[in-house]
Amino acid sequence: MxxxxxxxxxxxxxxxxxxxxxxxxxxxxxxxxxxxxxxxxxxxxxxxxxxxxxxxxxxxxxxxxxxxxxxxxxxxxxxxxxxxxxxxxxxxxxxxxxxxxxxxxxxxxxxxxxxxxxxxxxxxxxxxxxxxxxxxxxxxxxxxxxxxxxxxxxxxxxxxxxxxxxxxxxxxxxxxxxxxxxxxxxxxxxxxxxxxxxxxxxxxxxxxxxxxxxxxxxxxxDIPHEVDRFAAFYIIALGEFLYLIIVGSNAAIGLNLRLMRAIWTLIIAFCLNWLYTHADCAVKCTHPLRNSVYTAFSWALIHLPLIASLLAGGHVAAASVAEEEFEDPQRWLLCGGLGAGMMCLYIFALLHGSSDHGENLILPKPFRLAMRPITAIIIVLLPLAHHLDATEILSIIMALFVFCVIWETVTSLRKGAHFWEKWEETQYPEKRVANGDAEAEADNGQTSP
Known part of the structure; x- marks a missing residue:
């Protein structure tokens, strides 16, 4: 236009x-x-x-x-x-x-x-x-x-x-x-x-x-447009986690286990969005669309199984708000979908070209991303623990996702990074403003009332 x-x-x-x-x-x-x-x-x-x-x-x-x-x-x-x-x-x-x-x-x-x-x-x-x-x-x-x-x-x-x-x-x-x-x-x-x-x-x-x-x-x-469109579709899939935790008001009234499962589902979706955005956690990286022909096509193709997996797993997670227990098929679909989705996110991150060799990050790329396949395998095997109920399964999955996000966020910092940046220049520069106003008025031949 x-x-x-x-x-x-x-x-x-x-x-x-x-x-x-x-x-x-x-x-x-x-x-x-x-x-x-x-x-x-x-x-x-x-x-x-x-x-x-x-x-x-x-x-x-x-x-x-x-x-x-x-x-x-x-x-x-x-x-x-x-x-x-x-x-x-x-x-x-x-x-x-x-x-x-x-x-x-x-x-x-x-x-x-x-x-x-x-x-x-x-x-x-x-x-x-x-x-x-x-x-x-x-x-x-x-x-x-x-x-x-x-x-x-x-x-x-x-x-x-x-x-x-x-x-x-x-x-x-x-x-x-x-x-x-x-x-x-x-x-x-x-x-x-x-x-x-x-x-x-x-x-x-x-x-x-x-x-x-x-x-x-x-x-x-147009790479920015392409990335923007794929990210938009990914967000649509994550919306499946959020829709059913609200519609029908199944988590009402007050504090209850249904509400806990709804919040856990929200946190899982938030972590999935975080991991997608974080990519390979590198300070300097080359997007797969710029990296090579092979990474470009692989990056585009991986989105279909990624979205299909998370869509299925997210629907079951959100539906748990209205159900007290999971049947075996629901357990396997939930854990299989989220586990497969996490494995796709691992491949997704590997496709990015990292240029952080001289950046002195806390951990190199293979170790930063190691929690993704580990988390995926644990989640896929969770249905074998038949004694776990719906709340316990979602709690474990949520904890694994949160730990993975924290792990990647911390290990992708540079060595010597500070926990908190000191706040500076938080006060209004009153003297400088006053002096500047006085000089401006003098130049214009004006005086303050």
Missing amino acids: GEEQKSEHRFLFRQPRALQWFEGGRLMKRQEGERQAGRFELFLDLLYVALLSNFADTLTEDISGAKLAKYILILAPSWHVWSDLRELMNSFYNDDLLQRVLILWVMAVLVVYGNNAPLVDEEIGAMRSTVAAYMVARVSCNLAHLLYSFASYHHRLQQRLWVGASTLTLCLYIPLYFESVSMRGKIAAAAVAVSVEEMLWVFCYSPAAKKLLRTKYSTAV
């Missing part, structure tokens, strides 16, 4: 222009400065709050291996749609009428998807509606990419490769329309399709594709 603000002309439909690209291996940007997520991108995220909550609620109603597979297979496609729009807005955001209508249209289609996806194993109509909604959403984004490839040459070859490959991959979902195909066959087809889509995304935007296409101009991402 920077160009539009400088221009005297306004347009309902603006020419899509690449915001950044590589030209002969050199990064080029149309505008300098950091770009944050647009208002309509954030509006899209609001719908995902409801989508993710609905998916997690469906899983926790009847926890089983089949339900877990369904949960993953309905969550991943919704993530792909969100990624499509993120990719488009990162490269071509101009906030014109076409982009706003596209977001609204995709959101409308996602309403169909979100309402039908939890019922795919119960009604063939729900299965068909879900698959059709997903295909329409992906094709809509692909058509936008195709249109933009005519308006801007900077990403043209890779855009068209992606449009062709991803559209063909949608054919893998066709068996899900047929009632004659068994549920096992449909699960297998969906799993293959989701996996192929992930691999295609990596390939189409990788250096291998650029080399294959012999491109002079190739895709690049």
Whole structure:
């Protein structure tokens, strides 16, 4: 929108222009400065709050291996749609009428998807509606990419490769329309399709594709915007920890064990946000998107299992406010989800490039991060302690997360760091102000009343 603000002309439909690209291996940007997520991108995220909550609620109603597979297979496609729009807005955001209508249209289609996806194993109509909604959403984004490839040459070859490959991959979902195909066959087809889509995304935007296409101009991402969008989706997943500890007023009245579990759930979510923000605890670090091609793709891909794990575990943790005891499936989902999420956060931190070799931190990176995998393993094994009730399990998990946060915060300080900074210059500089005012008045030929 920077160009539009400088221009005297306004347009309902603006020419899509690449915001950044590589030209002969050199990064080029149309505008300098950091770009944050647009208002309509954030509006899209609001719908995902409801989508993710609905998916997690469906899983926790009847926890089983089949339900877990369904949960993953309905969550991943919704993530792909969100990624499509993120990719488009990162490269071509101009906030014109076409982009706003596209977001609204995709959101409308996602309403169909979100309402039908939890019922795919119960009604063939729900299965068909879900698959059709997903295909329409992906094709809509692909058509936008195709249109933009005519308006801007900077990403043209890779855009068209992606449009062709991803559209063909949608054919893998066709068996899900047929009632004659068994549920096992449909699960297998969906799993293959989701996996192929992930691999295609990596390939189409990788250096291998650029080399294959012999491109002079190739895709690049606005890193601050990309980081901002992924962080926003992570916050949506953490919202699942907080929603049920308030809705329904299950922790009323006064001080009680339900309230304690609600507070413990809040602290766990707060620690997870802290660990994500803290990354690898380094004073100087290189973000995975800047570090290398391998760390960049790994960083993006790790978010799906990270969010899926925390979403499931967070829903059970929050639901414990209304329940006195955990059944075995709930125990395993809670501990497995939070443990897997913590392990993903460990990998997430390892992907950051640390440059603190000469900074004399209290502990080097491997030891600073050591509590993440240790905490993950302990949490995953907690369900084996059958004598623990819901309050005790949540108390142990909360204590482990808090200890991990304290450990990383303290060990990432420089050697000789002080606990408390001395407060200085807390008084108003009255003499200096008075003298300054007197001098100013004398210069202006004025006197104080």
